[in-house]
Amino acid sequence: MIRLWDSQVQWHALNPGRGSYKWKTLDGYLDAIAAHQPRDAMYTFGYTPCWDTKDPCERPAWGSNHAPGDLTSSGSPSFTAFVTALVGHCSAARHCVKDYIKYWEMWNEANAPQFWAGSIEELYNLMSPTIAIIRNKVPGALILTPPANGGDTEWMQSWLNEENTKGRLSDIFSIHLYLQNGLPEKRFNKIKDMVDLKNSTPGWSNTPWMDTETNFHAATFSCDSKYTPNDCLGQMVRWHLLQYAYGAQQISWFFFNTTIGRNPDYSSVYHSMMALLVGGHFIAECSASGDLYTCPFVQSNGRKAMFVWNVSGNKSYTPPGEYADFKHLSGGTTEITPGRSVSVGVKPIMLEASH
Numbered sequence: 001m002i003r004l005w006d007s008q009v010q011w012h013a014l015n016p017g018r019g020s021y022k023w024k025t026l027d028g029y030l031d032a033i034a035a036h037q038p039r040d041a042m043y044t045f046g047y048t049p050c051w052d053t054k055d056p057c058e059r060p061a062w063g064s065n066h067a068p069g070d071l072t073s074s075g076s077p078s079f080t081a082f083v084t085a086l087v088g089h090c091s092a093a094r095h096c097v098k099d100y101i102k103y104w105e106m107w108n109e110a111n112a113p114q115f116w117a118g119s120i121e122e123l124y125n126l127m128s129p130t131i132a133i134i135r136n137k138v139p140g141a142l143i144l145t146p147p148a149n150g151g152d153t154e155w156m157q158s159w160l161n162e163e164n165t166k167g168r169l170s171d172i173f174s175i176h177l178y179l180q181n182g183l184p185e186k187r188f189n190k191i192k193d194m195v196d197l198k199n200s201t202p203g204w205s206n207t208p209w210m211d212t213e214t215n216f217h218a219a220t221f222s223c224d225s226k227y228t229p230n231d232c233l234g235q236m237v238r239w240h241l242l243q244y245a246y247g248a249q250q251i252s253w254f255f256f257n258t259t260i261g262r263n264p265d266y267s268s269v270y271h272s273m274m275a276l277l278v279g280g281h282f283i284a285e286c287s288a289s290g291d292l293y294t295c296p297f298v299q300s301n302g303r304k305a306m307f308v309w310n311v312s313g314n315k316s317y318t319p320p321g322e323y324a325d326f327k328h329l330s331g332g333t334t335e336i337t338p339g340r341s342v343s344v345g346v347k348p349i350m351l352e353a354s355h
Contacts, residue, residue: 001040003212003252004029004101005108012049012063015082027091034095042103042144042212042252043086045127046115052078055117067118067126075129083130087137098138105144105174105212106131111155116146120155124162124169131169147174147212151190153197160201172249173198176213181224184239185293185311191243210250211243221255233269234309234346236260237329238293240273241307241348245282245295269347272329276350280305292317292344304353314345324354 009026016022033041047063054069068076090096106127110116116123123146134141145163148155156175163169175194179187191211199205216223216235223232243251253260260266279300286295286307292315295307308317308326318341319326325335326342326349336342336351 001042001103001250001252002029002033003042003044003105003254005044005046005105005213009043010047010063011045011079011082012047014086015049017049017051018078019081021085021089023089023091026089026097027093027095030091030095030097030100031093033100034093040103041101042105043097043101044105044108044212046108048079052076065113065115065117067122071118071122071126073125076126079126080129080133083133084137087134102138102140103142103144103172104131104134104138105147106169107146109149109176110146110159111148111150111152120158120162124159124166128167128169142171143169144172144174144210144212145170147176148194149176149213149218151175151177151193153193156194157197157201160198160204164201164203168203170207173204173207173209174212175209177211178214178218179216179235179239181217181226183311184235184242185288187239188242188246191246195246208249209247210252211248212250212252213254214239214251215254215259221258223259229265231346233265233329234348236266237269237273237348238309238346240277241295242286244277245284245286245297268331269329272331275331276305276327291315297350299352303355306351307348308344308351309346309348310344311346314343316341317344318342319351322353323351326351 014021014026033039048066048068050057050060050064052068053064053066055066057064068078070076070078087097107123108115110123131143145159177187177190195209198207198209215221240251260270281298283296283298286293291310291312293309297305297307299305319336321338323336325333327333328349329347
């Protein structure tokens with residue numbers, strides 16, 4: 001999936017004046033997405049154009065964090081006009097938004113004042129009329145909640161309550177959480193808090209969830225120098241495994257090419273991880289015994305497996321007798337002699353049963 005945020009296609013960038021639109025950058029994305037199918041795409045709303053807010057616009061190049069000046073309890077005519085134009089747009093090559101962008105995320109990190117200075121009620125009033133337009137014009141459209149960042153359970157609870165009170169808008173529960181130089185196993189408690197909040201809110205327990213923006217650090221987009229290269233590679237994988245095992249439908253790594261795609265070590269490990277995961281499923285969340293973590297998994301071929309790592313570094317571990325080999329993140333496979341121990345460290349391995 002490609003998530004179109006900080007991609008120069010926000011509302012203020014596409015709609016620089018009332019009734020005027022600049023589609024060139026979006027068209028480039030549409031044409032590229034069409035040329036690299038199958039590929040999902042997500043559009044994230046955010047940033048009011050400066051021409052459309054009564055409040056001071058301190059960052060004209062970035063748009064405003066304030067609500068549109070014409071917003072009422074019935075919506076914003078200017079925003080509704082933009083969404084109508086957006087979902088009806090096609091590039092010159094006839095690659096249309098309705099055909100290639102199926103995921104729609106309501107307002108980036110609206111719990112953070114730099115992105116949204118209005119109230120939850122105002123944001124609901126802004127989005128509500130446009131969701132019907134999106135669903136009507138985009139076959140199979142899926143709507144994501146505004147993604148709160150930093151583990152802000154209070155804001156997310158208020159948003160879920162707003163939808164429960166005024167009418168459900170969302171199909172998917174969306175959050176953002178970075179590692180912020182912390183270990184995945186420690187930061188994961190914030191993920192659990194957010195997901196557990198969703199599950200305990202009436203009507204939301206069966207709603208899928210995504211972490212649609214993450215990375216090592218929200219400012220540097222890199223792993224801290226206090227960690228070794230192996231530690232960093234292991235953290236990237238463990239952060240994904242912990243969340244997928246807890247039910248994440250998708251995890252979107254922000255500035256992917258900066259951290260992973262253009263770094264041969266990271267991209268190789270990421271590719272190996274995804275090759276192991278695709279088509280399979282976790283049968284339980286990851287569990288810990290001291291520093292040792294295990295995540296039971298079933299591969300795409302139905303073969304039983306288990307991801308294993310040790311947070312504190314290489315330690316001997318004797319796998320249960322049903323496991324015949326293990327796969328490395330380097331792509332290799334090592335057979336296991338029954339009853340013999342293997343070395344488990346910060347980079348997970350995947351144990352494979354004999355059948």
